Amino acid sequence: MTNITIAIDGFSSTGKSTVAKLLAKALGYIYVDSGAMYRAVTFYAMQHNFIEENYLFEEALVKSLDDIFISFKHNEELGFSEVFLNNVNIEKEIRTLEVSNFVSTIAAIPEVRRKLVIQQQDMGKAKGVVMDGRDIGTVVFPYAELKIFMTASAETRAQRRFQELIDRGDEVHFEEVLDNVIKRDYIDSTREDSPLIQAEDAVLFNNSNFSIEEQFEKVLNLAKSIIKHKKSDTN
Numbered sequence: 072m073t074n075i076t077i078a079i080d081g082f083s084s085t086g087k088s089t090v091a092k093l094l095a096k097a098l099g100y101i102y103v104d105s106g107a108m109y110r111a112v113t114f115y116a117m118q119h120n121f122i123e124e125n126y127l128f129e130e131a132l133v134k135s136l137d138d139i140f141i142s143f144k145h146n147e148e149l150g151f152s153e154v155f156l157n158n159v160n161i162e163k164e165i166r167t168l169e170v171s172n173f174v175s176t177i178a179a180i181p182e183v184r185r186k187l188v189i190q191q192q193d194m195g196k197a198k199g200v201v202m203d204g205r206d207i208g209t210v211v212f213p214y215a216e217l218k219i220f221m222t223a224s225a226e227t228r229a230q231r232r233f234q235e236l237i238d239r240g241d242e243v244h245f246e247e248v249l250d251n252v253i254k255r256d257y258i259d260s261t262r263e264d265s266p267l268i269q270a271e272d273a274v275l276f277n278n279s280n281f282s283i284e285e286q287f288e289k290v291l292n293l294a295k296s297i298i299k300h301k302k303s304d305t306n
């Protein structure tokens with residue numbers, strides 16, 4: 072069996088995780104949502120009052136990093152893995168706009184990144200993994216056989232995320248979701264440690280006008296062609 076590593080990076084709400092999950096299922100690979108890990112640390116910071124009135128007690132959070140244990144467990148019914156913080160399922164709690172409003176600040180802390188990148192590399196060491204995030208093709212798996220970089224207009228992405236939050240029953244306004252998407256794009260792209268940039272060897276997808284199905288088909292075809300070539304190389 073020829074297994075490869077697939078890195079999917081890009082801006083918020085471009086369809087990374089949806090495509091990554093479908094791809095992992097089609098190829099029999101594991102899927103890792105690296106953003107969920109940064110969201111889990113953010114949720115921990117909120118739970119422990121390290122964030123108060125927009126102020127982050129960064130030193131206190133960094134000192135507590137050894138107390139944070141993040142894991143994933145496959146949910147058969149849903150067909151994908153859910154994220155756990157210190158053995159408690161927090162899959163639903165980490166998707167709120169409140170967590171989204173702080174996550175990029177937390178994700179810019181080098182100590183947080185170091186801890187999570189080590190765990191991500193460990194989860195992908197056997198290959199056969201699809202991981203999505205912001206620095207997967209540049210930092211976590213610089214030698215990934217397939218790297219995808221996804222973009223779409225901020226309005227399209229905010230509309231998608233807004234719909235998702237409304238469907239969950241959250242009370243949000245479109246403008247605050249758009250504001251969050253734009254602010255996160257900025258912080259993620261301009262931070263010093265592992266900024267969101269397209270890897271030189273990544274395939275660019277602007278999917279403002281693609282459906283999920285079209286997006287998935289294109290990425291799956293690319294993956295299959297790389298796997299086929301690798302197979303013939305090793306024969």
Ligand code: CDP
Binds near residue numbers: 106174176178204206
């Ligand atoms: O799903 P969405 O694109 O909204 O975000 P996410 O993938 O859940 O990631 C949440 C945040 O975590 C991002 O805005 C980044 O600040 C951070 N992140 C990161 O810095 N590096 C990663 N590999 C993944 C996420």
Ligand code: CDP
Binds near residue numbers: 084090282286
């Ligand atoms: O992981 P990321 O934040 O990049 O995006 P996602 O969670 O996969 O997708 C965000 C939302 O946009 C989901 O509700 C998707 O179904 C939707 N979406 C879409 O409608 N059309 C696309 N081409 C991509 C995503």
